[in-house]
Amino acid sequence: MGSPIKPPDEENWWDVPVNRRESIWLGLSAIFSVGIFGWMSAWTRIGDQNPIGETYEISTEEFQEKVEGYMDEAERLDGAIVPPGDDVYVAGIRFQWRGLPVVVETGKTYRFHLGSYDVQHGFSIRPEDVLSQHTNLAVLPGYEWVIEMEFDEPGTYHVICNEFCGVGHSSMHGRIEVREEVNV
Amino acid sequence: MIFGLFDNDYDEDGFRTCGVTGMEIHRTAENHVKVFGLTAVVALLVGGFFSIGVSMTRWELVGLLGSESFYKWLSLHAWNLLIFWMVFMEIAILYVGGPMVLGRRLPITKVAKLGWGTMVTGALVINYAIWTTSAPDQAPLLTSYAPLPSSPYFYAGAIVFILGSVLAALPFFVTLWQEKKWGEGGSLPLVTFGAFATAIIAVEALVGGLIAFVYAFLWRIEFLGSIDAALYRQLFWTIGHGSQQINLVAMVTVWYFLTHVVGGAEVVSEKVSRTAFVFYVFFINLGAAHHLLSDPVVSSGWRIWNASYAFYGATFASLIHAFAIPAGIEAGRRKRGQGGGLFGWLTNAPWSNPVFSATVFSIILFGFVGGITGVVMGQLQLNMTWSRTLATVGHFHGTVALGTTIAFMGLVYFVIRTMFMRDLAFGRLASAQPFLYAGTMTFATLMLMYMGLLYSVPRRIHSVVREIPGSDFSLSAAEPLMMIFGVFALLAIVSGAAFLIVALASLLLGERKVPGADLVPDGGVNFESDEPVHKFEMRGTFVITLIFLAAFLAVYIANWYFLSRLWEIGP
Numbered sequence: 079m080g081s082p083i084k085p086p087d088e089e090n091w092w093d094v095p096v097n098r099r100e101s102i103w104l105g106l107s108a109i110f111s112v113g114i115f116g117w118m119s120a121w122t123r124i125g126d127q128n129p130i131g132e133t134y135e136i137s138t139e140e141f142q143e144k145v146e147g148y149m150d151e152a153e154r155l156d157g158a159i160v161p162p163g164d165d166v167y168v169a170g171i172r173f174q175w176r177g178l179p180v181v182v183e184t185g186k187t188y189r190f191h192l193g194s195y196d197v198q199h200g201f202s203i204r205p206e207d208v209l210s211q212h213t214n215l216a217v218l219p220g221y222e223w224v225i226e227m228e229f230d231e232p233g234t235y236h237v238i239c240n241e242f243c244g245v246g247h248s249s250m251h252g253r254i255e256v257r258e259e260v261n262v
Numbered sequence: 263m264i265f266g267l268f269d270n271d272y273d274e275d276g277f278r279t280c281g282v283t284g285m286e287i288h289r290t291a292e293n294h295v296k297v298f299g300l301t302a303v304v305a306l307l308v309g310g311f312f313s314i315g316v317s318m319t320r321w322e323l324v325g326l327l328g329s330e331s332f333y334k335w336l337s338l339h340a341w342n343l344l345i346f347w348m349v350f351m352e353i354a355i356l357y358v359g360g361p362m363v364l365g366r367r368l369p370i371t372k373v374a375k376l377g378w379g380t381m382v383t384g385a386l387v388i389n390y391a392i393w394t395t396s397a398p399d400q401a402p403l404l405t406s407y408a409p410l411p412s413s414p415y416f417y418a419g420a421i422v423f424i425l426g427s428v429l430a431a432l433p434f435f436v437t438l439w440q441e442k443k444w445g446e447g448g449s450l451p452l453v454t455f456g457a458f459a460t461a462i463i464a465v466e467a468l469v470g471g472l473i474a475f476v477y478a479f480l481w482r483i484e485f486l487g488s489i490d491a492a493l494y495r496q497l498f499w500t501i502g503h504g505s506q507q508i509n510l511v512a513m514v515t516v517w518y519f520l521t522h523v524v525g526g527a528e529v530v531s532e533k534v535s536r537t538a539f540v541f542y543v544f545f546i547n548l549g550a551a552h553h554l555l556s557d558p559v560v561s562s563g564w565r566i567w568n569a570s571y572a573f574y575g576a577t578f579a580s581l582i583h584a585f586a587i588p589a590g591i592e593a594g595r596r597k598r599g600q601g602g603g604l605f606g607w608l609t610n611a612p613w614s615n616p617v618f619s620a621t622v623f624s625i626i627l628f629g630f631v632g633g634i635t636g637v638v639m640g641q642l643q644l645n646m647t648w649s650r651t652l653a654t655v656g657h658f659h660g661t662v663a664l665g666t667t668i669a670f671m672g673l674v675y676f677v678i679r680t681m682f683m684r685d686l687a688f689g690r691l692a693s694a695q696p697f698l699y700a701g702t703m704t705f706a707t708l709m710l711m712y713m714g715l716l717y718s719v720p721r722r723i724h725s726v727v728r729e730i731p732g733s734d735f736s737l738s739a740a741e742p743l744m745m746i747f748g749v750f751a752l753l754a755i756v757s758g759a760a761f762l763i764v765a766l767a768s769l770l771l772g773e774r775k776v777p778g779a780d781l782v783p784d785g786g787v788n789f790e791s792d793e794p795v796h797k798f799e800m801r802g803t804f805v806i807t808l809i810f811l812a813a814f815l816a817v818y819i820a821n822w823y824f825l826s827r828l829w830e831i832g833p
Contacts, residue, residue: 080528080590080795081788082452082518083283083363091449091532097593097796099804100531100585106811107581111574114818118641119566127825128832129646133558187830192558197410198491200650204718209739211828212718214649216557218491219409223558228830236735240650240720243410244400245329248724249731 129215131225141193141222145169145176153262155181158255160262167191168237168252170199170217172244175237178252183260187228194219200241203254206234214240229256267682267769268293276367282680282777283523284788286365292681294374295354295362298430299677301382302350302670303765308389309342310758317706317755321748322728329724333401336722337392340404344662345505346385349427351670352460352512353377354677356434359457359515364445369436377430384423391415403722405498408478408489417479424471424501427464434461452529452536456515459539464508466547470500492559503550506658509666510580511542513624516669517587520621520676525611526598526783527590528795538582545575552636555645562642569640577637584629585800585807591622593798598785604802615781616686617679620672620696627700628665631707634814635660644821646831653714655721659707668700671761678765679781684772692764699757706754709747713740715824 080087088094096104122128136144145167152159158179166188169176176195182188192201194217204212215225229235239250272278276289315335318326327335361368368374391413395401402412438458441450450458474497481489518535521527529535551568554560571577588608595607602610612618635657639648648654675692678684686692713719713727717740720726727737727744783789 080530080532080594082456082522082529083285084451085448086452086529086532088532089448094531094533094794095796096531096534097589097798097800099800100534100589100796103585103804103807104534104582107578107585110581110811110814111578114637114641115566115570115573117822118570118643121643122562122566125643125826126830126832127643127646127828128562129556129642130562130832131558198407198495200720202650202718202720206735209717209737210715210824212651213646213828213831214556214651215646216554216649218495218558220491221558226830226832230829238718238720238723238726238730240723241407242333242400242403242722245333247722248329248726249733251730251733251735 127213129225131223134222134224135220136193136222138195138219141169142195144191145193149177155260155262158253160260161188165189165191168201169193169195170201170239170243170250171195172197173239173246173250175239175250175252178237179255181255181257181260182229184229184232184256184258187226190225190227192217192223192225193221197243198241199239199243199250202238202240203235205231206236216241232256232258267296270681270683277365280680282781282787285362287362288367290368290371291357291361291366294368294371295357295677296681297378298350298354298357299674301378302347302354303674303762305342305346305350305385307762309339309347310755310762312339312342313751313755313758317748317751319724321744321751322725323745323748325725332724333403334392334395337401337403338389341388341392343667344404345423347670348509348662348666349505350381351673352464352508353427353430355512355516355673356431356457356461358519359453360434360437363451363454364437364441366437366440368433369440370433373429374433377426377428377432380426380429381423382426384419384421384426387415387419387422391419405502406478407498408481408491408494411482414479414482417475417482420475421472421479424468424475428468431461431464449532452532453515453519455536456511456518456539459543460508460511460515462543463504463511463547467501467504467508470497470504474498474501492557495554495557496560499550499553500547503553504547506662507542507546507549509662511539511546513628513666513669514583514587516673517583517621517625518590520617520669520672521587521591522594523787524615524618524676524781524783525591525621526594526600526785526787526789527587528594528597530586530589530593530796530800534582535586538579538586541575541579545571545579548572549576549640552640552645555640555642556649565642569642574637580633584633584810585803587625588806589800589803592800592803593795595784596798597791597793597795598783598789600784601799604805607802612783614693616692616696617672617676617781619693620668620675623696623700624665624669624672627668627704628661629810630813631704632657632660632662632665634817635711637814638818638821644825647715647821647825647828650721651714652710652719652721656707656709656711656714659703659710663703664700664707668696671696671699674765676781678768678772680777682769683774683776684768685775686764687767687772688764691760695757695760695764698760699754702750702753702757705750706747709743709750713743713747716740717743
């Protein structure tokens with residue numbers, strides 16, 4: 079009797095045969111496990127969406143200087159920052175996004191430098207019209223995360239903070255304007 | 263009256279024989295199981311109460327609480343349910359799986375009592391700290407992500423609670439040591455083996471948690487000048503996710519136990535099921551890395567290796583149990599002549615017994631809802647579309663509410679009948695309760711997932727669907743789903759309350775009734791047959807697991823499709 083609350087009936091329980099269907103299931107499970115590992119691993123090479131980029135340790139003051147310097151230097155278009163080059167700086171500070179709103183071009187690869195002036199924030203982007211297309215990245219104080227992004231559809235992309243950062247957290251909102259051409 | 267709950271008849275040596283399981287139960291083991299179990303039920307009551315404010319605030323039509331209260335209620339909901347309800351139950355499960363199953367007394371009972379007292383103290387301090395949070399401190403939620411400060415009492419309470427849990431687990435380890443030293447030798451019963459695996463995983467998690475909270479505490483009292491946000495995240499999740507792995511392994515152990523004693527299930531292969539537990543011990547705690555998938559700092563190789571539990575070693579183990587446990591029911595019932603076609607063994611099972619129905623719902627819903635989504639969102643890239651949205655909240659309600667909580671509800675019913683020896687009050691309500699809770703909570707959980715995935719609704723936020731303060735933009739497209747969620751969340755709360763009413767009424771007002779035929783499977787627990795169990799048909803289970811794999815693949819492919827529609831991110 080195969081009771082789970084008694085020691086196994088057979089002393090050599092390791093040698094008791096396994097039911098054929100259970101054996102088939104073990105095979106399927108093993109293939110599945112290795113398969114999804116392989117796919118995830120392969121996507122880092124063949125896929126276009128990977129949360130991968132260089133991280134730099136940086137003090138809050140240094141990062142603040144960088145971001146504020148970038149903002150001073152950048153021109154404005156309809157109240158939005160136009161990045162002078164390929165670098166876009168975004169910093170979370172309770173309860174706003176420094177560096178947003180920003181206007182960027184479709185088809186151009188930007189390096190987003192994500193960081194925080196105070197606590198942890200969540201950098202969550204979605205286009206206004208297709209809410210199911212969204213992405214969520216962590217923003218940590220003390221670190222600058224440089225992650226590349228290239229938008230292919232023009233439109234307004236809304237950034238919401240989705241990591242709790244204090245009682246006013248739900249008002250923390252910003253925009254990325256994606257246009258086919260940005261002419262200042 | 264309270265002491266009347268501890269008055270079973272024992273022989274001179276303090277033992278009695280359980281009429282349902284045939285186990286030799288010592289007074290010390292039984293009384294401690296009761297105390298830890300009752301404490302867990304109180305935590306469920308408290309945490310369940312706070313779910314009212316959480317769900318009825320997120321349902322912005324009602325908008326019950328203001329911003330400041332909401333985050334406090336959310337924190338209290340999380341800590342009481344995810345931690346206190348679960349961990350008190352798990353200590354009780356260790357005492358069942360150790361001394362009770364092995365027919366031993368509970369050793370070092372003073373340590374067990376001290377552990378209980380310490381855990382209760384920690385839990386009270388945490389509840390107090392969260393409730394009295396005031397600026398500059400913020401409600402900790404579950405994670406207390408530094409450098410956002412929480413009350414210093416919160417970190418202190420967490421440290422005390424963790425120490426108490428380690429103390430309370432010690433008698434279990436001593437029991438195993440005694441069994442190996444003085445017992446008859448040979449292998450441990452499977453349930454004890456599963457409890458042992460749970461305990462090892464628990465100690466890893468608790469030690470990690472101790473480091474995390476001591477680090478944060480020292481920073482909060484300004485002994486340390488600064489705290490590294492990334493390091494804290496990594497340390498926190500050793501216990502943050504590790505504790506959920508304890509829930510999982512304890513739950514699987516309970517599945518083996520309850521399907522056997524009330525459903526007549528048998529272990530179809532000791533080798534396969536034990537190997538799966540060993541896989542858990544090696545790999546499951548690596549899964550804590552799931553929480554750092556959309557993070558900077560940690561390398562992609564580190565993330566892929568850990569979040570996949572090393573080539574999905576722990577997922578493989580769960581897939582093994584996904585077959586072995588239903589197959590145990592199928593083979594066990596076929597052996598008793600309760601087969602009948604492909605699924606007759608399942609349809610003619612004792613569904614009116616809430617212990618059985620709760621266990622089976624837990625198995626099915628954990629697998630289909632919590633398990634599949636956990637693996638999917640635990641993939642490096644897919645995590646970007648799940649992380650910190652309501653879909654994540656849906657996932658862990660699939661695991662800890664639909665899975666662990668329902669299983670533990672079944673276990674509480676079982677303890678009420680077999681250890682407290684009380685008849686279940688409101689018999690029909692008791693039979694219906696697992697159906698009600700499983701049904702309503704499943705809907706609420708699915709709505710959370712849809713809102714997160716299809717409408718990008720964040721978690722841990724006071725209001726965002728109807729209105730984002732100071733902005734014209736909102737996620738109001740999610741409003742219809744939020745309406746459905748709100749209604750089903752309310753119904754789930756009512757169904758959860760029904761559990762508490764049945765449990766507490768049975769304990770306090772129920773008639774004393776020696777457990778018997780109402781719990782025992784057809785032919786008795788110890789049904790004997792010459793035919794070995796692995797030779798019985800398992801085709802019904804095979805079909806169910808193939809459907810499961812198909813559902814898994816469908817969800818997997820759909821998620822990758824959604825991801826591939828995104829703009830380009832990363833190199």
